[in-house]
Amino acid sequence: MLIKMIPEIGHFALVIALLMAVVQATMPLAGAATRRPLWMAFARPMAAGQFLFVATAYACLTLSYLLDDFSVATVANNSNSMLPWYYKFSAVWGNHEGSVLLWILMLAGWGFAASRLSHNLPVDMIARVLGVMGMVSVGFLAFILVTSNPFERLLPSIPQDGADLNPLLQDFGLIIHPPMLYMGYVGFSVVFAFAIAALLGGRLDAAWTRWARPWTNIAWAFLTVGIALGSWWAYYELGWGGWWFWDPVENASLLPWLAGTALIHSLAVTEKRGSFKSWTVLLAITTFSLSLLGTFLVRSGVLTSVHAFANDPSRGLFILALLGATVGLSLLIFALRAPRVRHAVAFSWVSRDALLLINNILLVIMTVTVLLGTVYPLLLDALGLGKISVGPPYFNALFVPLTAMLCVFMGLGPNARWKLMSGRELLRRLALAGATALVIGSIVPLVYGGEWNLWVTLGLVIALWIVLSLVSDLLDKTRQAPSRLAGLKRLSLAHWGMVLGHLGLAVTIVGVTVVSHYNVERNVRMAPGDSVQVAGYTFTMTELRNRRGPNFLADTATIRVNRDGSARSFTMAPEKRLYLARGMPMTDVALRPGLFRDLYVAMGEDLGDGSWALRIQYKPFVRWLWLGALLMAAGGLLAVADRRYRLKRTREAPQSAPLSREVSA
Template structure:
């Protein structure tokens, strides 16, 4: 009997979580405004309780999937008794209602973490952060309970079995990709809350940026991994070997990543120099707003995509209202408070300050470019002004040149000084790196293929221009001391994080440049015994087999692949699957991965004469795309664990104790 009540228990837990979120959103903000410590103290227990009750709701939904409770509409529409258990767990978030519940759970988790690990900060600041996080949770919990209830029942007409999970989502990539992406999206709510709290408390100083930087780096690292995993999934799952589609939903994840990257650099300048204060707050507001915009695009029904879950206009209207309220109120607070608490800090046009500002402006221009290309067709369609399609030609024509220009300033930034720097000194530091980047960029494509390619050379030059100045900077920083190794050990983790982040960008650029210009693709007809040569490999179709999976039937091609030069060989087994519950066919790609090349084989259609269409591709350096993403994320993690942030609480507590104004606010 208790098992049958699991969905009701989950629904009740969400209602309690909503009540706690309301208290968390109202009481700490009111306490900070009226200087009442007891009201401010509501924040932490309400954040803890909200997180626990949403976790209970999530466990209840997961249990409904595990128990095949098809009386729950969400389970009946997205699961099946034949579905393997691990896909049942991922099916919890492989739909609209479950994904929003996961989003809310992560939002509550970030809110709890921000409350739990901010003990050394001023009490009024923590209270305001808790209050803003609580109000955001109120919006999403209302969204769930009013429009997207994951516990809705189908009683008394319970189906015998479920409709099954979309076969595209029955993959390991979709087990790990959405949670990582959501952690990034939701993580930016913390820095947004810090920014609003700083505005409300009149503390646009270096202290709030020190508090916000670890949270920003954490969210950015999660989002980076999530985007890389999404690209990796699209590469091997959709069957044609593409790694980025400029799909509107993919663009939605890239938008907050770009502004989040700008935010990381802007926070560094504000902490180090006390400048860019207003700009930093605006970036925090825009980054979280773009995360909400991504939620609107995926769950409003305005897009048709494998990534998009909802098609109910009421849901889209609710998120649009939530997005409008968030952006309007935060910008209103900014307009009222920022002019009172910010001031101008001067710096030379040739300095690290100005170079970081230029890079930030370029990142924002790239964001606006993608935003316009994504939203313009939707706006025209909604106004009945016609339908247009904005595809890769538009994005590549604008995004690629902006990226090249940004790389130019990325090479200058790490070796430049704060405030001002003589041009002669910058030339002295960088001339050798510039010459080496140009020479290697021209020569390496010739060595690789024997032919020169302009676009590949341009990409390699841009990547080397990012990396070589960093190497020069590390050389300069470690030349004083007993040994180079000892000097390297003295470099801070934050510095190593910067190095890995920039190297990751360079690695990704090389991957993009090489695979875009040197990939080989052939679509051929193959029957048992057919042989053909592609990119130095011989492919022989040995046999065609059939097999039964857990919830599908599959035709499998057994292909012998031999390296013509070395003679070494291996077997590849691409499949064409037919899922029993949905009747949906799916391509299961065969991959032979490597650090410097992938061999990619996908089965097309049965040509009904004993042969199949096959797509065979040779993808050089494609793995560098995702290796670069992992390096960037690792750089963000290293910056988080830098010891100066572990000292922040003690230092800021001492600053607070010495500040009569803050003492008065806290007491």
């Protein structure tokens, strides 16, 4: 009997979570405003209770999938009795309702983490932070209960079996990609809450940035990994061999990443120098707002994508209203409170402050560029002004030059001093690094590709410039130490995190540059016994056979691969699958990965005479794309481990001082 009531238990848990979120969103904020400690004390237990009940609801939905309860509409529409258990587990978020529940679980989890890891914060500050997060939770819990109930029943007509999970989503990458992406999206809610709490409480000082920086880095690291996993999934699952398509939903995740990158650097300046205060708060608001925009794009039905949940547009209107309320209220608070903070911090345009400001401006321009290219066609269509298509040519023409400019200043920034520095000294520090990058970057295409290529040279020069400028900075910082090793040991984890993050971007640039210009692709017709040569490898089809999977039938080709001049060989086995429940054909790519190249074979169509169409690709350095992303994420997490973010601070007064007016020069 209890098993049959699992969906009702889950639904009831969501209702309780909503009620607790309402308390969390009202009592602590009212208590902080009226200085009532008892009301502020509601914040932490409500955050913990909300997380407990949302986790209960999520567990109930997961059990419904694992137990094949096809009386639940989402289970019937997105699962099947033949579906392997691990895909049933991921099917929970492979649809609109379940993905929203996962979002809410992440949001409650971040709130719970903030409540548990904030005992060194002033009582009124954490009350405001959790109160703001409670307001966001109220919006999303109301959204799921009113428009997207994941526990809706199909009674009395219960189907005998489910419609199955979309075959595109039956993949290991989709088991880990959405949770990582959502952890990044939702993680920025903590930074947003800190920014609004700082405005409300009058703490636009170095203290709030020190509290917010670890949360920003963690959220950014998760989002970086999530984007990389999505790119990796698109590369091998869709059968095209591509890794980024400027798809609107891909752009939806890139937007908060770009704004979050600017926010990380702006927080560093605010903490170190006390400048960029208003700019930092505005970036925190913008980053989370772009996360909500991505949620709207995916769930509104306004676009079609392999990543999107094209549902009832009324759901999109609800999210649009939530987005409008969040952006509108936060900007109103910003407009009312931020002008009261004035600061005068002198700096030269040849200084780290100025270079980080320039980088921030470039990142914002890149964000606006992607935002316009993504949203403008949707606005034209919605207003009945016609349909236009904005594709890779637009994004590449604008994004690539901006990225190149960004990387130039990235190399300058770490080598510049705070506040003031002479241009001659900065030039002296980096002249050797720049010359070396230019020479090596120009020679490598001649050696590797056999001819000089302007775009490959540009990409390699930029990547080498980033790396060599980091080396120059490390040499300068260890010059006065007893030994280089001793000097390196003295550097903070935050500094090493920066080094790793910048190095990761350089590695990604190398991967993008090389695979974009030296990729080799051939579309061939092959039958057993046929051979073809591609990029120094011989591919021979030795066998065609049929096999049955747990919920699909597959035609499998066995390909023997020899490298020219070598007696060693290996086999690759691409498949063309037919998923039984949906009758949907899918390509299962065969990959031979390597650090410096991938071999990629995808089956096309049966040509009817015992032969098949195959796409064979040689993709040099493609793994460096995702290796670089992992290095960037590792850099973000390493910075969080810095000692100054782990020290127990002295207990501060339970109330923050009122916002004071600072006199500008």
